Amino acid sequence: MNKTILTTVGTSLISNWKETNNYGLTDEIREQLRELEKCSFFENSGTTADSYINYVKGEYGERGILQLLIEYLNAKSNCAEISSITAIEKELRKSLKEGEELTLTIHLLCTDTILSPLCAEVIAGYLRRKGYTVAFEEVAENATIIEKIKDHNFSSAHIIKNLNLKKYSEQGLLNLIEKIKIITSTAGSENTLLNITGGYKALIPPITILAQLYHLSIYYLYEDSSEIIHLPPMPVGFDWEIIEKYTILLFNENKRNNIKYLKDVEEMRELNLVFKDNTKLTPLGIILSEYLKDKASPLTGTIMGYFVEYKLYKYYQTKFDCNKVKHSVKTKDGGDIDLVIKPNETSKIGIEVKPASVLENTYDSWTHLLAHFPSRVKSLENINEIWLILYGESENSVNVETVMQLKERFDMNIDFKCKFLKIQKSKQSQERHIYQDFFKSDIKDSQLIDIILT
Known part of the structure; x- marks a missing residue:
């Protein structure tokens, strides 16, 4: 031994x-x-x-x-x-x-x-x-x-x-x-x-x-x-429903000092993740941030990503003819585009679906996206519109400057848009976790928010 x-x-x-x-x-x-x-x-x-x-x-x-x-x-x-x-x-x-x-x-x-x-x-x-x-x-x-x-x-x-x-x-x-x-x-x-x-x-x-x-x-x-x-080790862990909304703030002290996130920081203080008199992480907050680097939350996990893609696939099939919406379209370089919509003969939309936390580059996932997604899009013919759909609890987590880095990788003749899919538990819901609510219901128009890029 x-x-x-x-x-x-x-x-x-x-x-x-x-x-x-x-x-x-x-x-x-x-x-x-x-x-x-x-x-x-x-x-x-x-x-x-x-x-x-x-x-x-x-x-x-x-x-x-x-x-x-x-x-x-x-x-x-x-x-x-x-x-x-x-x-x-x-x-x-x-x-x-x-x-x-x-x-x-x-x-x-x-x-x-x-x-x-x-x-x-x-x-x-x-x-x-x-x-x-x-x-x-x-x-x-x-x-x-x-x-x-x-x-x-x-x-x-x-x-x-x-x-x-x-x-x-x-x-x-x-x-x-x-x-x-x-x-x-x-x-x-x-x-x-x-x-x-x-x-x-x-x-x-x-x-x-x-x-x-x-x-x-x-x-x-x-x-x-x-x-x-x-x-000995026991089967314990963090409650992802509670901590998901604070993921970006755990990794970014500048955002914790931003008045826009004041309410969230106060909630983090109540959870003992941030000190009472400043925005420094407590020992518990430090452990949580380190744990998140190693153990991705359900919203950043691959399985959850596939599920969100499928939900959006169903949603857009109700907006367009079923045969005009394709899921996981293979590209010439061996990759794929999450969703491709062809509204008419002259228009084709390529959609990439990612958790909002990708913008923090915690797992080098944003760096990977910047490096590979534009080339995948170029390998498909007649793509003239790109949508980046980010999902999470709050659209406030979207850093527009970071999104613009991706937009700048595409030609001027491609219309680049960013949307946010808001995943929240409804006030009437009896479910304990937001994911249970999301799994059981269809995506509503009000959940998709256009992010203004300037």
């Missing part, structure tokens, strides 16, 4: 050491530790940390803070990270089959501080001596992480930039999420465990939500307890 354990690293090692009032601890070292707490790993210019760096390396002989921590940990084996990893291993061994072996790879994820990487270096060394495989980045021979800080030329892959309790950082949480996703993609979600015992307790709620969405097991060891708490 191969398992990868992602362990967040705090400073419990230092806290426990300070409680002993032993193992070389002095009032002077306590003061230096307080000063080091103020330093960021990536952002300090060196002037703050430089004054105290020798106390870490050992200004007097070899027994600086780093060496004293190593001696303390070797004697006591007492910190949250090691206790929890040991408890997880014990729990995993209970499920081994006869003759099966357990192989663990430990990733130590540090905050953007100096003390967290310092503790991680000591913990990594201890775990390696105990036979564990630790993926925390090894530094050059005869150099410590703290020495690298002093030289300002070290950027560890396992130190999460901007993840610092002193100030909230949207980027810090994004960096942590990205690191977890990268490691998980290699190890596999079924083999990746999140150990959230150490580190900032404020990270527990967002990491717990993230783990559930990405089907990761969570482990937590409460203080001095000997029993590890295991929270």
Whole structure:
């Protein structure tokens, strides 16, 4: 059995050491530790940390803070990270089959501080001596992480930039999420465990939500307890009906600052997706935006797209003779045009159907459309009118400037139009989801809105 354990690293090692009032601890070292707490790993210019760096390396002989921590940990084996990893291993061994072996790879994820990487270096060394495989980045021979800080030329892959309790950082949480996703993609979600015992307790709620969405097991060891708490993946997810209308705003802070979206932003605040006093995303909003990058909503999914095309196909068959409306017309380059309408002998309309979120280019889908749709249209004869039909909850999500990029790809003699298919639940509907309402009813004229292009 191969398992990868992602362990967040705090400073419990230092806290426990300070409680002993032993193992070389002095009032002077306590003061230096307080000063080091103020330093960021990536952002300090060196002037703050430089004054105290020798106390870490050992200004007097070899027994600086780093060496004293190593001696303390070797004697006591007492910190949250090691206790929890040991408890997880014990729990995993209970499920081994006869003759099966357990192989663990430990990733130590540090905050953007100096003390967290310092503790991680000591913990990594201890775990390696105990036979564990630790993926925390090894530094050059005869150099410590703290020495690298002093030289300002070290950027560890396992130190999460901007993840610092002193100030909230949207980027810090994004960096942590990205690191977890990268490691998980290699190890596999079924083999990746999140150990959230150490580190900032404020990270527990967002990491717990993230783990559930990405089907990761969570482990937590409460203080001095000997029993590890295991929270396995559960069948939970976001309610697409609620979040669909906010998709574009989640990816675009400029739009969140636009007065046109004030009502939607206020609703996002009520859902705890945006902070109360600004338009920055909350941890929940960040997780949702990252999740949407990986897991397209039903409205952006291929199956939903086909269904909307079919609905429009039926709708236009009622407006024109049935034989004048074609669905999924193949082009010479191997692609297709979603709908082609031939009202008369001299007119032919090519229609492309896309979710409104395509304009945000979240999945590079708008870039792909710009590159390929015009050439597909040109491969069909006598197309003299193009309609781009976007669908979603609100026509406010349509960025006219972005749509114009597509219009400019066509010859001046082609009449380019943009329409918006509004998918909403009617006030009289008893259905819980807008999609149920949409599936059961025919498209009405009032749902198709002309977007003015200037």
